[in-house]
Amino acid sequence: MKTLATFLVLLNYFTRCHGWICTTAPSHQAASQVDAGNGMVVMTDKNSNSFFLSDSSWSKLGSVPLKHVSVGSAGVWGVDRDNKVYKFSAGDFFPTHGQVLIQVDAGDGKVVGVTSQNTIHCLDANSAAAIEEEGNLNWRTIPGLLMYFSCGPVGCWGVNSGQDIFFTKASPDSCSLGGWNRIDGAAVKVEVGSDGRVFVVNQSGNVYERTGISEAAPQGTGWTQISFCVSIKHVTYDLGRLWLLTDAGVILNCI
Known part of the structure; x- marks a missing residue:
């Protein structure tokens, strides 16, 4: 325990990565996933x-056990261990109907x-925006096969x-x-920020940001690695802050 505490103190003062300065977020044991959007972190x-x-x-956010949660302009959404989809409203999550999912993204008005x-x-x-507790939602099936999906104002990754x-635009x-459009590189997670910035995590726990994204080149032009002294499990970005989840379950806040 003392070793972990020392590690966190050192991390707070010395983690400076390609212009990012990182500190540990408020601690929480056994964190498994983090998402940021619309000025909120879940x-x-x-x-x-x-x-x-x-x-x-x-x-605490609601009373429903969830394995994945996402926040953005479409609100707060999540999925449970049975892959049922929920939306947060009036103080708690309520189940929706029409599709079962293992991951959701609510960052861009629509939900994917x-x-x-x-x-x-x-x-x-x-x-x-208009869903109610009763009735099936009209989910549209998109051609292709993906294990993780995230959308922003410029496009979806x-x-x-x-x-x-x-x-895709x-x-x-x-x-x-x-x-x-197939993009060079390899990753296991990808997240798009509310301003269109794109970050990925690869199988080795390395983090990269997509560079050169513009209206003329919405898919960007290259990748820049953001080096960390620990392996990263998940990345998310909102309002100038990069939030990272390490393999040890520690959440980092980088500015």
Whole structure:
């Protein structure tokens, strides 16, 4: 325990990576996933509890056990261990119907996600904003197979089971997508920030940012590695802050 405490103190003072200065976020044991969007940071732990960051501590988010949670302009969404999809409203998560998913992304008005068979699905912004507890949602199936999917204002990014990275142009308010473009590199996770910045984590726990993203080149032009002294499991970005989850379950806040 003393060794871990020493490591965290040193990390707070000495982690400077390609312009990023990182400190440890408020501690929480057994964090398993983190997501940031719309000015909010949420996380789940290994016991399927969900939390949101409030000032300098984590506060419980709803009563439903969830394995994955996402926050963005489409609200707060999550999936449980049975792959049922939930939306947060009026103080708690309620179940939705029409699709089962293993991962959701709520960062761009619409809600997107993938199934355990790697099929890709999208709920347009109007449907996501107007859902009620009863009735099936009209999820649109998108051609292709991905194991992780994230969308932003410029486009959508995904990775497949072969760790290939793909990009497609997308309307922020609908499920209208263009064709898939294979991007150089390999990753197991990809996240798009609310301003369109893109970050990936590869199988070795290394983090990269996509460079050269613009209206003329929405898919970007290259990758820049952000070096860390620990292996990273998950990355997310919002409002100028990079949030990282280490393999040890420590959440880092980088500016």
